[in-house]
Amino acid sequence: MLKRNPNKKKQNRSVFYRISAWLHLWLGLATGIVMIIVCLTGCLWIFKEEIDVMLDPALKIEKQDKPYLKPSDFQRVAKEINPEKTLSYVLYQHEQAAYLVLGKRGEGLSVRVNPYSGKVIQQPAKEGSFNFFDWVLKGHRFLWLSPEIGRPVVNYSTLIFMLLLLTGLVLWWPKKWNKSTRARSFSIKWGASVKRINYDLHNVLGFYALIVLLIISATGVVYGLQWWSKSLFWSTSMGKQLPVQERLLSDSTQMKPGLHIIDQMDKAWDKFSNGKNDFGFYYAYPKPEDNGATINFFRYPTRGKFYDLRSYTYDRYSLQQFKDKGIHAQDYYHSSAAVQLRKMNYDLHIGSVFGLPGKILAFTASFIGLSLPITGFIIWWPKKRKKKNS
Structure with a gap:
């Protein structure tokens, strides 16, 4: 009886697909923990103002x-x-x-x-005392490390995350479009095995969050990398330089x-x-x-x-x-489209450009973003063990 060749499926795929799969796996493993922290702290930061007022209603004036x-x-x-x-x-x-x-x-x-009156609403905490949202922001920006070390790690990990989203789209794209592949690509099969549900959570949710996560990532790196900030403005302004x-x-x-x-x-x-x-x-x-x-x-x-x-x-x-x-x-309403887009950068980053619904959308996408390294690792780990045992 002939044995099934486990590499047959891989051999039927294009070189581009196989390179995308290799990059998706190893770059994902390399940056996974960083992106879990960045996405989790981002989820918390999005609703900072709302949480502050909820915890202390006196802050609303x-x-x-x-x-x-x-x-x-x-x-x-x-x-x-x-x-x-x-x-x-x-x-x-x-x-x-x-x-x-x-x-x-x-x-x-x-x-x-x-x-209006100068009345103290919230007394100052003792110098050096713990502030939760300051702690969240430091984790989001530089992983609670020194800025010189943590900031580049966050910035370049976020760029890699954007590449992972694009390679993920390559892996998600069905070889043939039919009723069966559409169902697998756009819906989670909740009645299936835990292994299949985990795969769908990674594959399907990653697809739905793709565009929002790309926007959040691209706007975030604007604050950390000058060359990225200038390049993004150059591309959106049809070749103009970012105003100094x-x-x-x-x-x-x-x-x-x-x-x-x-x-x-x-x-x-x-x-x-x-x-x-x-x-x-x-x-x-x-x-x-x-x-x-x-x-x-x-x-x-x-x-x-x-x-x-x-x-x-x-x-x-x-x-x-x-x-x-x-x-x-510059006045937003009398600026070029590229300048308007740049002035909109922070609102796009946290979703506030679309008000509360936009912030909820950014929160949901970021939560999916932090889940992707986890579900991806769960997909890979059994395969690694199986390969090692064989």
Whole structure:
């Protein structure tokens, strides 16, 4: 009786298919743990703001018919909280308590205050204490390693993950389309064996999440790899260069005695806000001793979204607004399609570009993404053991 040749099926496949299968297996094994961590932390980060408000409803601040506090007001609140710490920056997102960060960025104390009255809503935790979402973000960005080591690992693993998604599509694609192959390719056979269900979870769910995972991955690497960021902009703009964010400097020849930076920030704020309070904002406090420092405000016009964010930069002495050519300084609604796409990058990354349904979609795709290395390993491991025993 003739024995069945186990390699016959492989021999009937094209070289392209076999190369794709080899890359899919070994690159998947090499980056699997990294992508499980990145996808899991991404799932948690997507709903950070919603979780914060759910755990502490006092953080939700109803819109009031009064102006926001000025930079000097926030600075005074910060001094009352901790006179030894310098206020680093202020972040306010629509209808939530404002963040005040005292001390060095990434190391300071975070305080939540009412943006209209300055009332402290959430007291600062002790310096060095555990913050869950800071921990999540560090895992997402650099695996809780030093940034110099962890960030490249995450970035290049994510690029490899994109390749795995494409090779997975090659492996998913049926050799012939018929009723049987359509059923296997688009549906999970829940009544089958555990082995078959696991295979379907990997194969079918991977297909359905493919496009969303490619978008999430491509937009994520924009923040980590300059060459990828520039290449992606070049490809979406039909060959144009990514606008360079140059460092703007105040004209120190305009310096006058008694001209304090905090007073100038208040005046610049008046120009920036124009008496309105229908936007979110972010700004950092320049160091008084830095004579070339500018005053920079970011405006978030749309609640829960970042694509129409716009930055405004002022000379700290003359208060003249700079004509900045950087991406964030451009008006979204009067920008090219490539610039609009780049300004939309973070919203695409977390799904907020489509509101809550988009975030749910991004969460679901990311959850499938973290399952793929697990189900893939379960497919491979018995085959490895069987091959070893034979």
